[in-house]
Amino acid sequence: MFPKKLTDPSTTQPHSFDEARWVINVRKSLDAELEVHPLEEVTCSIFTVPKALMCSHRDSYTPQRVSIGPYHCLKPELHEMERYKLMIARKSRNQSKSFRFHDLVEKLQSLEVKVRACYHKYIGLNDETLLWIMAIDSSFLIEFLKIYSFRKVDTLINRVGHNEILRDVMMIENQIPLFVLRKTLEFQLESRESADDLLVSVLKGLCRDLSPLVIKFEDDEILKEKLHEYNHILDFLYQMIVPRIEEEELYEEDEENRGENRAYKLLREIKLPFKRVFASRPADVILRLPWRVISNLPGFIALSYLFTRHENEATTTTRQEPSSSVSVFDIEKPPLVEELTIPSVSELHKAGVKFKPTTPNGNVSTVAFDSNSGHFHLPVINLDINTETVLRNLVAYEASNTSGPLVFTRYTELINGIIDSEEDVRLLREQGVLVSRLKSDEEAAEMWNGMSKSVRLTRVGFLDKAIEDVNRYYTGRWKVRIGRFVEVYVYGSWKILAFLGAVLLFMLVTLQVLSLLFSSLRLLGLRTG
Structure with missing residues (x-):
């Protein structure tokens, strides 16, 4: 089907783009996807942080101690924990005589295409490297989180670095698919039922300890049936905190106001003929002239502020700066x-x-x-x-x-x-x-x-x-x-009040001086008379 120069890598010349290997990888990927994982079952769920959020607080989205998954696995500053991860992996291997990591990697090989599809960012790792990362990280993550299943959080929570690792585990870019954890647990425990029991127990304990809101968990059997609906650990916590609210429920007040809208529509139809009469220019001038005169009277503006301004403020819930145009730099x-x-x-x-x-x-x-x-x-x-x-x-x-x-x-x-x-x-x-x-x-x-x-x-x-x-x-x-009225029209007008006070003081002083002057003139007149 293909020319020999594409199907036989030994005949190809050195080139920056290996055409033969590319064709082999594409054929392998397409064959595996069609045989094992239909396209409709593949879900992208592990994303990179939006730039607008990353700029605000980078440390909250970038792992500081340990990498989980392929996004940050090659960063030099995280290599210190790789030795610890391997130590945990050896520990889990020694707990079972039949456990061999090569066998686990082979078990995960059938999930390789589905694993790649879960990540929004392109993963430039070959198949074997990616599968070994999944095997090591899933084993480390399971062993690390087992403390929540046995309720030993209080004795370990003060250990140096424990909270830093917990924060890394909950980062959006530091996730691995939940089905990889299930597959690893199933391989370790040699039972799907035992794997699901332990996984549900671990997830509940972790979320109970880290959740900012109190969580009401469903029955364990229901959670086990829904495990395939959760993408990863962060998604499990999100779905526990945020209830599944239908679009209609989010805007249910609009539905409640439909009856009022019908009544308003009927009144509008009734008053339409009158509106045409009063909307004419002569009628508008006649009706608005008295109101314009009254509204310009002294003190009326202050009263209108007191009764109307804050009613308008109550309907505003969000402020956004207006922009007339958007440039490429924005x-x-x-x-x-x-x-x-x-x-x-x-x-x-x-x-x-x-x-x-x-x-x-x-x-x-x-x-x-x-x-x-x-x-x-x-x-x-x-x-x-x-x-x-x-x-x-x-x-x-x-x-x-x-x-x-x-x-x-x-x-x-x-x-x-x-x-x-x-x-x-x-x-x-x-x-x-x-x-x-x-x-x-x-x-x-x-x-x-x-x-x-x-x-x-x-x-x-x-x-x-x-x-x-x-x-x-x-x-x-x-x-x-x-x-607010006093704040705006009293404290906010201190310059005018100070000026009025100065004028009043000047008038009082003037009256006092005039009074003294007239008294002196009167006494002088009596003496000369």
Whole structure:
């Protein structure tokens, strides 16, 4: 089928591009893919970090101690852990007499095409190298995470380097497919049932320890049946934290307002003839003239500010800088996304808002605000030295793997919006919404304030509704309205007030001088008379 110069590598001349080997590899790859893995079963799930996020905090996305998978395996700064990984691999081999790594590599050979398809970035490694990386890293990862199955986290969590390795394991670029872990465990334990039991136990223990939110796990049998639905460890944690919410549920308030929209449409049809009459220019001048005269009266602008301005602010939840044009140089820059327009925890607390933790197993979907009682319901947040890395990589994974609304990203933007200072952290901690194991409240506040970067704007129905309800409740409080009125028209107008005070003082001094002058003239007249 092919010319001899392409099928026989010995006859080819030295060249920068080996045509014969390329053809052989392509034929081998296509044959393996068609025989073992249909194209519809291949899923890309391990991505590189978007540049907009990588620029904000590189250390949270780049492994510092150990590489897992092919993305960072050749970096010189990570070679120190390779010896430790080999030691762990030998330990797992010695635990079973029948365990041989060559046999494991042969077992993984049938998954080679599927493994490559899981990575978004091209892997320039040959088949044998990639399979040996999968075998060594999966064995190391399983042995390292077994401590969570036997509940020995407390004795090992303070070991030097343990938390650094945990943070590396949860990075988006440091993942290996979950089916590789299952295959390795099945080969070690010689049983699919035992492998799934241990894998579920390990994943639950790891996520329970690292999750920033309290997780309500399903039954073990259900989790074992769903293992094929999880792409890797980070994906397992993401699906445990973020509930699967249908597109209709994200914007359910729009469905609720359809009845009101129908009524509005009917009224609009009824008033259409009247609108045509009053929309004429003579009628418009007659109707608007008295209002224009009244609105220009002294003091009326201040009153209109007090009653109308903050109602308009309540409907705004996101600020974005306008741009008239986009240049080629702006493509690589982070998006111009600012914090949500929402008061901080301390400001809401002064306005009478009370923060209430949701049920012990509350997740992102339990965020809500009760306008009647003024209670802001939020899931309990756990903070430790690993939380920032976990949060950032969950946001990066959601941005890379999701084309719809970014639910978890919107939640982090909400918490970032209400936490501005250590006082905000203290109030949330005292009201049971936040549990911090960091050194200080200031450190927790700095962590949240640094998480304002996002790859794109997004709206999530139930979260945006809660934000709008909080803003409406806050701006509707009289103490807030009066406080802002005084701030704008009293403190903000200190120059005018100082000028008026100086004028008043000058007038009083003038009156006093004139009074003294007239008194002197009167006394002088009486004496000369």
